Amino acid sequence: MGSNEPSLNDRFFLSCDINLPLTVRIDGLDGEYPASSASDLDRELTADSANSVLDDSRPVPELYVECVLYLDGIKFGLPTRTRLASVENPFCWNELVTVSAKIRDLTQDAQLALTVWDVSQPRIEIAVGGSTLVLFNRKDRLKTGKQKLRLWRGCEADGSSPTSTPGKVPKHERGEVERLEKLLNKFERGQLPRMDWLDRLALREIENVKLEESKRTGKTNLHLVVDLRTFEHPVRFQELGSHMLTNPPIFSENELVTVGDPEVGRANPSENKQLKLARVDRAVFDRDLKPNSSEKKALQKILKHPPTRILSGDERQLLWKFRSSLKMDKRALTKFLRCVDWSDAQEVKQAVDLMKKWAPIDIADALELLSPVFESEEVRAYAVTVLGRADDDEFRCYLLQLVQALRYERSDKSHLTFFLVDRVVQSPELSSFFRWYVAVELQDPSYARRFYCVYDILEDALKKTPAGVEQWENMIRQTELTAQLCSIMRDVKNARGGTKKMIEKLRQLLTGLLSELTYFDEPISLPLDPTVMITGIIPSESSIFKSTLHPLRLTFRTKVGGKCQIIFKKGDDMRQDQLVIQMVSLMDRLLKLENLDLQLTPYKVLATGQDEGMVEFVSSTSLAQVLGDYKTIINFFQQYHADEHGPFGITAACLETFIRSCAGYCVIMYILGVGDRHLDNLLLTKDGRLFHIDFGFILGRDPKPFPPPMKLCKEMVEAMGGAESEHYGRFKSFCCEAYNILRKSSNLILNLFHLMAGANIPDIASDPEKGILKIQEKFRLDLDDEEAVQFFQSLINDSVSALFPQMVETIHRWAQYWR
Incomplete structure (x- = not known):
């Protein structure tokens, strides 16, 4: 019977379909390396260093390998390092290193720059040698299996294209030893047929040739042996997004999809050429190019996208096409920078030059440019200059997130690092908070080194003046x-x-x-x-x-x-409470800027460690105790603000404070998705302010089944005179007004949460992307202001009419009693 199934020899994978991280196992060094003295290698490494002096009492070498990914000659992501290896374990790491990219993200000229460093000398790092591994061969196949890379002694690996430190010796430089090494690599990868008796003779002869060569030249070549991931079939390079499959495959962690027909997924050459030509810089043409009415509508729609939205190919192309005409619109810069192909050096140069001529952007947009989405040092440095416009009050609102943004910098001593230190040392209050935020991050082993560096820079900056000391x-x-x-x-x-x-x-x-x-x-x-x-x-x-x-x-x-x-508190992670209160404080500021004071109580919270912290004590009574002792909220207020001529026998000011604070917290707790609300974590002050405490569940998480959209119990509505009273109407009016004000600042709030994605805050760390999208969903950016008012009023009505939460409240009260 005939079959349409391709033969095994015809099967292959496309690189753009492999959603797996790029990994490489660093095996060890091959060749002689001096173990205990400053022999010829040390002298060779330091021959060009006039300031380096090493003696023969050099300690035992301690080596590690640094791995950096380069895409088209541009550094991509952060360097990855192995552990230290010493002579006791003869420079054998056998360690799997995961690079900050997936195989589908690789370009045709992707390469790994691997440098072996010796850190046995105090405060000195010596480059033992570097080597660059090109990931795709001449046939555009991804290299797999063991690779023996030549180390260029005393050099740091060069990631440019072409590289000056190739792992494979160029043909014109190859001698007999290099030719044999290439064959030996193929043999070890199983690409040559095996014959035991002949293999033993051949291997012995190869060792003799290498020994003779080392005697003749007086030195031995040093190689780094690495092992690349292998696949069932060859992996052919295909640019991400340049092909469309009828049924796109869905990959699990250990699943690959075989593509049988080599014609499937092959891009149309004419379309490819058109896309390339569309991005060719024609300066005069682009400067005068203006969008027509339909293109203007499309561009305006793109500019309204939230920062979480991923741009489609057509949207990216449209932004690039009209980049010159958009530069006077400050909203467009972040969208334009998202459409740039950062692996194309020419595009990067054009984008950076245009960025400097763009209309000054808002600080909220600058925060977006510091997110992990943007790795370009020029873009991040530009964002730092914009942040310099913030006054101390505004700067304090973002300081927690700016410390987290240090995780996404390419180096320990970045523009952002020195900007933050220079800014906070001018204020004892800011420098104190900054130091505590950094001190907490020192407990994260993944970034401890970076934050220790920041800590040292802050200390040095403060100790320059007597007041700082x-x-x-x-x-x-x-x-x-x-x-x-x-x-x-x-x-x-x-x-x-x-x-x-x-x-x-x-x-x-x-x-x-x-x-x-x-x-x-x-x-x-x-x-x-x-x-x-x-x-x-x-x-x-x-x-x-x-x-x-x-x-x-x-x-x-x-x-x-x-x-x-x-x-x-000790034994509780206060960082989540700290974040929520920071957001309450920020939203309070945003509302007051619009002349809406909702009598919020953003009490202070500071995490002094990953399981400890301080909280400001606010004299207040839980709603559960108020209802237990006084039966109603109004009776409680009458004890402190009685007024026989006022509404319900209390002063108008006290009732107004209560109504406003209820409205403010209903809106904010809804946006942040705060859960586990019960009458013991809703507090009342004597002057009428209601506020929330204990934020162990946020972003939609709630231990109770069927939670209402917001915590608005019937006792709170009764204190306003019931659902038909004018006071309850004012409450709903305050809610809708606050909701629309905060919706205007949705980009700022989403950007701040995006910067917190790397923090080890429980409800964010579990799924950062999902959590941010939940907040975005709460803003209902698809609605206009009038529709948003109707939407929020329906939420209030649903919350008041929810009967099931009242049953849960009764159960909780009994649990509290028996505890």
């Missing part, structure tokens, strides 16, 4: 204080007898062994608010909360004779 010493005392508080918590938790015994233990420690904490030798700036100088803890006014983690409630004396209270 004093400020740095104050920061060190802050760290010592938090360490002592952690120690107190450990001791207190060991006390038996419940919360009352723990409180006694706390006060005993503060008046006994740790009495120095009651009166500091020198005032310390409070980490939560560096403008407040504290002088000691008041034991009699400090306590412990009755909860699982038993957080401390500490009362400090201040330098001006006042008091301040904080909550210190």
Whole structure:
């Protein structure tokens, strides 16, 4: 029977269809390397270094391999390093390295630059040798299997095209040894037939030839052996997006799809040529080119896309075509930069030149340019210059995300690093927050080296002035204080007898062994608010909360004779709470800029470690306790703001504050997708402000089934006079007005969350892309303002009429009682 199935020899994979990371196993060095003395190699490596002096007492070599991916001669992603290897394990790493790119992203001229570094000398890194591996051969097939690469002694690997450090010796430079090495590589990869008795003779003879060559030249070639991923069939290069399959394959982690017909997926040569010609720089033509009416509509539609939207091929082409006419529109720059082919050096030059002539962009757009999407150093440096326009108040709103943006820089000492340090050292408050944000990131092993570098740069910058030295010493005392508080918590938790015994233990420690904490030798700036100088803890006014983690409630004396209270937690990741409160503070600022004050309470939160932190204590009562003690919210307000002539027997100001704060938190908690809302984490102050605490679930996560869109219980509606009252109508009006104001700043909020994608915050780290899209969905950017008002009013009605959450609330109250 005949078959249409292709033969095994005809089968291949297309590189653009392989959604797997590029990996390479670094095996080890092949050849002699001096192990314990500064022999000829050291002298050879340092012959051109006038400032390097090595003696014969050189320590045991410690080597690592640095791997950098280059696409068309341009560095792509961050370098990847192996562990250190020493002579005890004779320079054999046998380590799998994953490059920051997928096989489908590779270009035809993709190559890996591998450099072996020796770091045995203190504060000196010596390049043992470098080699560049071209990933596709002359037949456009991806190289696989073992590769023995020649190391160019004393040189760092060159990623340019053509490279000056090729792993394979060029034909015109090859001698007999190189010819035999090439054959030996093929033999080891199984590309040559094997015959045991003849192979042994041949291998012995090859070793003799290499030995004779080393005696004649006086030196031995050094090679780096690496192992590339192998596939069932050959992988042929195909540019991503240049072919269309009738049924696009879906890949799992360990699944590849075989394409049988070699004609399938082959691009139309005339179309390819047209696309290339469309991007040829015709400066005079492009400068005068104007879009017609339909093209203008298409461009305006593109400019309204949120920053999370991936541009299609047609959209990218349209932006590139009219790039000159768009440069006066500040909204268009980020979209234009997304359409640039950053692997094309000519396009990159045009884009960077045009970027410098573009209309000044907003700070929100500059934050987008610092996201992981943009790797170009010129683009990121441009974004930094735009950030310089922000005043201190605005800069403080973004500082947390700007520290996270350091993860996406190409080097430890980037433009952003020095900009942040130069900016924060001008303000003791900013420098204190910056240092804590960096200190927390030091605990992330993946980026510890980078943040240690930032930490050192900050220290050096502060110590240049006497005031800075004093400020740095104050920061060190802050760290010592938090360490002592952690120690107190450990001791207190060991006390038996419940919360009352723990409180006694706390006060005993503060008046006994740790009495120095009651009166500091020198005032310390409070980490939560560096403008407040504290002088000691008041034991009699400090306590412990009755909860699982038993957080401390500490009362400090201040330098001006006042008091301040904080909550210190250990055993809980405070970074998520810190992010939510930062967003509440930012949204409060955005609303006030539009003359809408919703009486929010953005209390301060500071993570001082990955499982510890401080929270500002706000005198308030939980809604559960209010309803338990006073039956209604109005009865609670009547105790403090009674007015027989006011609405419901309370002052109009108190009711107005309550209505506004309810509206503000309903909108913000809805946008951020805050879950696990119950009456114990909704608090009321005596002056009428309602606010939320404990943000263990965000971005739509909720431990309770069928949660309402927002937390608006019937007791809150009753406090406004019911669903038919004019006060409830004002509440809904405030909600809709706030919602539309915040929708205008959706790009800013989405960009800030995008910068947090690399942080190890639980509800973001699980799926950053999905979390950001959930926030985008909440903004309903497809609606105009009037439609958005109708949409939000329907959300309020759905939340008020939700009966099931009331059942859950009853269950939760019983659980709290028995606990």
